[in-house]
Amino acid sequence: MADGKGRMRKRRFAWRRRTGAALLIGLMMLSGCGRISLEAQEAESAFLSLNTYMAFTAYGKRAQEAVEDARQRVEELDALWSVTNENSEIYQANHSEGKPVNVSEETAELVSFALEMAEKTDGALEPTIYPVLRAWGFTTDSKQVPSQEEIHALLSEVDYEKIMLEGSSLTVPEGMELDLGAVGKGYAGDLAEEAIRAQGIGCAILRLGGDIQTIGSRPDGSDWRVGLRSPWNDGTLGILRIRDAAVITSGGYENYFEDEEGNAYWHILDPKTGYPAENGLLSVTIICPQGRMGDALSTALFVMGREKAIEYWEKNGGFEMILVTEDGRLLITEGADERFTLGEGRKEEIIVLTDQEDKAADQAAAEK
Numbered sequence: 387m388a389d390g391k392g393r394m395r396k397r398r399f400a401w402r403r404r405t406g407a408a409l410l411i412g413l414m415m416l417s418g419c420g421r422i423s424l425e426a427q428e429a430e431s432a433f434l435s436l437n438t439y440m441a442f443t444a445y446g447k448r449a450q451e452a453v454e455d456a457r458q459r460v461e462e463l464d465a466l467w468s469v470t471n472e473n474s475e476i477y478q479a480n481h482s483e484g485k486p487v488n489v490s491e492e493t494a495e496l497v498s499f500a501l502e503m504a505e506k507t508d509g510a511l512e513p514t515i516y517p518v519l520r521a522w523g524f525t526t527d528s529k530q531v532p533s534q535e536e537i538h539a540l541l542s543e544v545d546y547e548k549i550m551l552e553g554s555s556l557t558v559p560e561g562m563e564l565d566l567g568a569v570g571k572g573y574a575g576d577l578a579e580e581a582i583r584a585q586g587i588g589c590a591i592l593r594l595g596g597d598i599q600t601i602g603s604r605p606d607g608s609d610w611r612v613g614l615r616s617p618w619n620d621g622t623l624g625i626l627r628i629r630d631a632a633v634i635t636s637g638g639y640e641n642y643f644e645d646e647e648g649n650a651y652w653h654i655l656d657p658k659t660g661y662p663a664e665n666g667l668l669s670v671t672i673i674c675p676q677g678r679m680g681d682a683l684s685t686a687l688f689v690m691g692r693e694k695a696i697e698y699w700e701k702n703g704g705f706e707m708i709l710v711t712e713d714g715r716l717l718i719t720e721g722a723d724e725r726f727t728l729g730e731g732r733k734e735e736i737i738v739l740t741d742q743e744d745k746a747a748d749q750a751a752a753e754k
Contacts, residue, residue: 431457435464436571438595444582445589445605452585456578456592463574466493469516469565475556476564484560486550492577494554499678500569504546507686507698512657514544516565524653529643531651537660544657572634572681575599579677596635599677603629609725616729617668617710624716624728628673634680636688637669637710638662654688665691666712673722674705683707692717696739703741710734 429449432441440460442453466489468474479487489497500513516525518540523529532540543561550557558564566573575594579601582590590601591610600610609627616623617639626633638652645651656663670688672680683705687695692709699707699719706722715735718726723738 429453433457433461435460436467436574436594437567438571439593440595441593442578442582443591443593444585444587444601446585446587448585449587449590452582452587452590455581455585459581460574460578463492463570463577466490467496467566467570469563469567476566479556479558480563482558484557486552486555486557488554489556491554494551494556496566496570496573496678497549497551497556497564499573500566500682501546501549501551503569503682503686506702507682507690509546509657510689510694511568511682511686512544512546513564513566513568514546514549514562515655515657516563516567517543518655518657518660519565519653522651522653522655523643524641529651531645541657541660544660568685569678569682571595571597572599572632572677572679575632575677594677596640597633597677597681598628599632600628600630613729614671614708614726616732622729623710623732623734624726626673626722627725627727631673631675632677632680633671633673634677634684635669635671636684638688639668654685656689663689663691665689667692667695667709668712669708669710670695671708671710671722672705673707673725679705699739700741 427447427449428443428445429452430441430443431453434440442456444452446452465471465473466475469476469480471477475487475489475493479489500511504511504513518537519525521532521536521540548559548562549564571594575592575597578592579599582601588602589605592599598612604610609629612626612628612633613622614624614626614635617637619639636654638654640653642650642652652662654663655661667688670684672684674680687698687707690698692711695707695709696717699705706719708722708726709717711717715737717737717739719739720741723736728734728736
């Protein structure tokens with residue numbers, strides 16, 4: 387936990403500093419596609435957008451058109467949502483001195499979704515935390531621990547409930563800043579998927595930084611195999627088999643720094659304290675049909691911590707998850723456990739989470 391001076395306790399496991407965008411990928415494809423028929427032509431588009439490396443691969447007669455359309459779609463969205471591009475709609479809203487700004491349908495839908503998820507997660511997902519994140523230096527190359535006074539002052543301007551969205555009219559109060567980074571990449575993946583499907587493609591994989599979104603199965607009809615990276619930086623934690631699903635991970639190991647005393651500070655902040663969320667979790671992986679939902683929940687549940695994350699899953703459902711704890715355990719929901727295989731030589735303990743309604747039904751059946 388953060389102490390009175392905002393320091394987090396030292397990690398009890400080894401952290402190894404990484405360099406290069408490729409090394410920050412939390413999910414890695416471990417196998418290529420199977421045997422491809424002549425009709426299943428392969429095309430790929432790799433590019434930088436939304437501050438991350440992306441690679442879209444599609445299979446089919448119009449695969450090349452599909453990945454090019456998807457890339458163009460994502461680049462259009464990046465131009466709308468950037469917090470630093472003076473021409474973006476989000477930048478203009480953030481610097482409008484509290485006046486309403488007309489935004490596109492895509493921006494309005496994303497803001498609406500972000501505010502909805504902020505409410506559903508009781509503020510664990512906070513789209514107005516950007517000024518505090520910037521004070522820590524996570525948006526720049528200069529990271530530092532801000533003073534408690536600075537954090538306290540900035541938190542007074544963090545409150546998603548003050549963001550006003552009426553149709554296409556977006557109002558960000560003066561002194562506040564809206565950042566859609568916690569949901570934008572997943573939403574962009576969803577719209578990229580739509581663009582690919584519009585070309586009649588039923589087999590594709592979208593790599594958005596460390597996030598994965600799949601369309602259908604691999605060309606040979608088998609599941610896609612996605613490797614979940616170990617947060618201890620010692621290889622692959624395990625393999626997920628998926629199709630028509632998104633796999634989104636948030637973890638403290640993705641973006642962090644250490645002070646001179648070896649205390650680690652990561653970029654996922656608790657909106658209630660302004661300090662890195664410190665609750666015994668190292669990573670949260672969400673498996674669900676939509677990238678936007680996985681993006682939002684991976685961040686929010688990391689902030690919530692283990693118990694509240696499990697409660698949220700039991701109450702809401704609609705997704706599977708893998709929680710990696712600091713003490714070396716994997717808490718996996720039933721649906722994810724069926725598709726997850728622990729990596730060779732791994733010794734982490736796996737605890738399968740069972741839905742409470744299913745437990746009650748099983749108990750009632752046993753009593754009859």
